[in-house]
Amino acid sequence: MTILSVKGLSVSYQDKVETRSLLEDATFDLGQSEILGLVGESGSGKSLLCRAIIGLLPSTKLSVTSGDVVLEGRSILGLEEKAMMDVRGRRIGMIFQNPTSHLDPVMRIGDQICEGLFRHGSYSKQDARVQAIELLTQVGFPDPARAFRSYAHEFSGGMRQRAMIAIALSCEPEILIADEPTTALDVTVQAQILELLLELRKKRGLSIILITHDLGVVAQTCDRIAVMREGRIVEIEEKRKLLSAPQHSYTKTLIASHPSFDDHLASRALDDDIVVEEPHIKPIFEVDDLVVEFNAGKSWFRSKAAFRALAGVSCQIFPGDTIGIVGESGSGKSTLARAMIGLTPITSGDIAYDGAVLTLKRDQALRKLRREVAMVFQDPFNALNPRMTVEAMLREVLETQGEIARNAIDSRIDELLELVGLDVSFRPRKPKSLSGGQCQRVGIARALAVNPKVIIADECVAALDVTIQAQIISLFKELREKMALTIIFIAHDLAIVRELCESVIVMHHGRIVEAGRTEDVFDNPEQDYTANLLAAIPNIDPDKPIGTRTVARAIQGN
Amino acid sequence: MAQTRPFFPQLKWRALMSSNTTLTLGFCILAFFIAAALLAPLVAPFDPILQDASARLQAPTLLHPFGTDNFGRDVLSRVIWGVRIDLQIALLGVLFPMIIGTILGTVAGFLGGIVDTILMRIIDIVLAFPFLVLMLSIITILGPGLASFYIAMALVGWVSYARLVRAQILVLKTMDFAVAAQSLGYSRLRIMFRHLLPNALTGSIVFAMSDVILVLLNGAAISYLGLGVQPPAAEWGIMVAEGQGFITQAWWITFFPGFAIVCLALGFSLLGDALGDMWEAEV
Incomplete structure (x- = not known):
């Protein structure tokens, strides 16, 4: 009826x-x-x-x-x-x-x-x-x-x-x-x-x-x-x-x-044999027992109980790797990323980037980090200064870094735009006149302007439409191939991580609950939490039930 | 996306059109006053301080369109000459506090911590005193005169701007583009003044333009108390004050300079609105 x-x-x-x-x-x-x-x-x-x-x-x-x-x-x-x-x-x-x-x-x-x-x-x-x-x-x-x-x-x-x-x-x-x-x-x-x-x-x-x-x-x-x-x-x-x-x-x-x-299962299986483990390479990022606490409501006379965003996280990230960090919001994914590039003060523990220990020689490590690690943000509109043109934004990065001669900057800007698939005509445009996907491309171009070894992408496709998501993901894949980048990809969307990343870290309540090669973790999750996270993903197959029964139990369990 | 794109240029054009009426009007009013200030010796029919005992307290006539005051001075001429001083008061009296307040507000908001705490407590202290009392005591210490007035204004007036800008900066600095700037290794000064401040300025501009009215009135009040512009100089505040005693017999002595203050203030505030809109529209 x-x-x-x-x-x-x-x-x-x-x-x-x-x-x-x-x-x-x-x-x-x-x-x-x-x-x-x-x-x-x-x-x-x-x-x-x-x-x-x-x-x-x-x-x-x-x-x-x-x-x-x-x-x-x-x-x-x-x-x-x-x-x-x-x-x-x-x-x-x-x-x-x-x-x-x-x-x-x-x-x-x-x-x-x-x-x-x-x-x-x-x-x-x-x-x-x-x-x-x-x-x-x-x-x-x-x-x-x-x-x-x-x-x-x-x-x-x-x-x-x-x-x-x-x-x-x-x-x-x-x-x-x-x-x-x-x-x-x-x-x-x-x-x-x-x-x-x-x-x-x-x-x-x-x-x-x-x-x-x-x-x-x-x-x-x-x-x-x-x-x-x-x-x-x-x-x-x-x-x-x-x-x-x-x-x-x-x-x-x-x-x-x-x-x-499910579409990827088949193709993944084929790739499996080709990838070779390279354990002898020195890790580019080493995180050791990292704790980050935020003081919720500090006053002069008493300090309230601190909120633990990260409660002892250790991991190693190798050069050339594409690593996904997944977990619900509030699990500490973004905090980990921000702590790694020195944007969030560390309560205890160690972070070393390419041998430079952030906790010991902060200035020196920061200088190295700023030069070699770049970040791409979640909300493409928020991440760009609304008052600056695309050109001004890129020029600013190049000038501050000071690694390129002034007269070469112009051609470098064109090069960067081309790299992220934008036309030269985008140079004088401001974020307002760009679509979400274009903004994100500019954000990526700005990150690449540093000529980074590592890119940290913090939920960088979460705010975009699926079709544009797919474009950005393939852009990342392309860049990885071209520039031998290490990519740390933070997302709550596990399907995307599966598609892009070679290894994955699963976080929950400020701890790493599981880590390993993507196929291993996703096909045979060892922890219930991971399994539930996987089951909760909306699937395009209409006959698959939404796996909330188990998830609801897991959440009550916490 | 493709659906909504073509909207933008058109909307912006409309926004500019609507703000253009206020812009034009505000600009015309101010241009009129500035012209009057520049051409005062040419357009003023009489000497503004020339006293004429035979022509005391005359109502507006063709010879004296705004009438004469208790010393027989031509009110029109005095209003015209007054533009010179009052424009200066309006501009400098707003400019100094705005610059100081905006910079301090940006620094406090961005750095946070102890710097922020100290600056905010100072603001609390300044605000705890009645505005005029504080102004008067500073001017008394420095000695009467316009220079003292500007200094006092700068020392007291910055707090509003600082508060306004600080609140904006607090919001802006958590936004991703600020974090991005930090992650790209930009210096603090650069982040503060190149990235954050331009985005926080709208409120400051609009407030400054409406602040002009308050500054003009303050200037008048200070002059009235004999601490600002010294008689017999033609200044609207003094004129209003002097005419007060004759308000029942000769309303024109007070009315015309008062009206001039209102017009000038209106011009500034229209212009401020329009400028604020344009600054926003650029984003």
Whole structure:
């Protein structure tokens, strides 16, 4: 039974100068208790489509130009604001990507749920409380009564997302629109949230529209998948059909660029014999029993208990190696990387780079590090000074390093841009006028300008679309071949690490729980934690269950 | 991405257009005042300090469009000559605190630790005193005059800028581009003033332009108390103060210089808004 149908919906942007079509002829039906996945790159119009459905277009310059939205036989498109408010929340609920910014920070979670209950139902204060606690139980809070009294900041990202789902559910909607609900979360938490959505569908008969850019997420949760590109739904099909026999070329690219596991197993097996261990080479990085503590709230008269970001980490990294550091957020991956290049003060332990001990001869080691180790950052927009042109940024590095003659700098800049696959015409552009992928390329060019021996990439593809992720990864592979780089690749996405890295370090709670060659660790994980991390990855194979049962247990165990 | 790209140039153009009206208006007002200051000897109909006992407290007429004051001096001429001093007060009185405050705020925010603590406590101390009382005591110690006023202004006024900029820097220095700059081995000075400061400047510029109003009023207050510009020099603050006693019989003595202060302040604040927007739009 169809509950919501969208017929030929078009949205366009209009101002005095021009009219541009942002959404063209979107047509789909959503069945009773069906989960429809909406996939596509950022800017493909996924979110806009959903906002158009509930009549909340983000700007007054946008308007629906044609088409219709029918909710149970009644058109809701031209509805007055007052009637529309009844549809929102009560009929169609929404949850968002970033639970932190969509929860009211100064209002208790319970009150935020009750607000919805009062708005759409007739509850007494007491009933509302009971109902809210019931909802909190349903979305999996272990102590719902306490959660009721808590504020958003007292919860982790995953718990906040659960709270937001509870709020959306409070009005008992028939349809839930989830806009990238798990993008900001760790894989393990993501798996839990997705499982929760599946459970809610089963219990309440909820219909869900799940927006995401990760094909893996939809493959395992949705019934049907719609692929969007440039404002059009290019393909909509039952998920198995779509994944096994994609019709549209874009869908094929999307599937090909998904770093899912199984495709690589075969090719990896072949490479195995070729790689030779070289134990006699001196390690380029040696980390010995490294401890990093952060003082949370130090004052003049007392020092509070310090937070241990790294609790005794030892590892060796050999030149020419590509090593992946994986783990959930908060596991100390980034801290380790930053400590290694002297950006974070060390509490105890030793770090040596190419024989220079950072803890003993700090200045000398730092000078060497700054010259030979470069970093690529997670958020490509944040990592570039918004006021500087691409050229100015590269020039600055080259001038500060002072290894190239002034008159050779110009040609070196061209060379660097070419190396990362950017045109010379990018020189005068500022970060604002670059896309995420281009920004990241500039970031990499800046790192390469140092002429480094080692590149530390800190979650450098996490903020990018899958197709662009794939491009950046292949860029890294290419650079590794060309320049004999040592790459330390920090990521929470294990699939990418598998694709790129030769060896891997798994971190958890500031400790290394497992390390070794990538194939060994991934195929035969010795630790439960690693196994759970692996199981939680969204897989493009729709028949694989989301492995949260085991993961949930592991998390409770900690 | 491809979908949203073509938006940018167009949006920027619109932003510039809308800020252009304020820019043009602010610029025109200021240009008018600057012209008046430069051409004062030519456009002022009378000598601003020439007293004429026969023409005391005359209401605005064609001969004296702004009327005359209690000494028979032409108010229009005095307002025109006053631009010279008041523009100077507005510019220097804002410039010094802004420069000092911005630099100290950047340093405090970036270095943190003991430097930050000390600077912030000094700011607390300065702020704990009533603004005028502190100004007055500094000027009294240094001796009356405009130079003392500027020094006092610089010593007291920097705190707002320092606070403003420090808060911005604290946010900016944790951003990846600052960490990147550090990891590339740039010097601290370079990171502070080349990378962080330009991104923290918008608030400072806008605040400076609205601060002009406060500085002008302060200058007037100080002159009124006899510690700033000395009579019989034509300065709007003094004129307002002198006219106060005659407010019921001769409103024009106070009204016109007061109105000039408002106009000048308006010009600065419009220009400040527009400049701030342009500085932002560049990103």
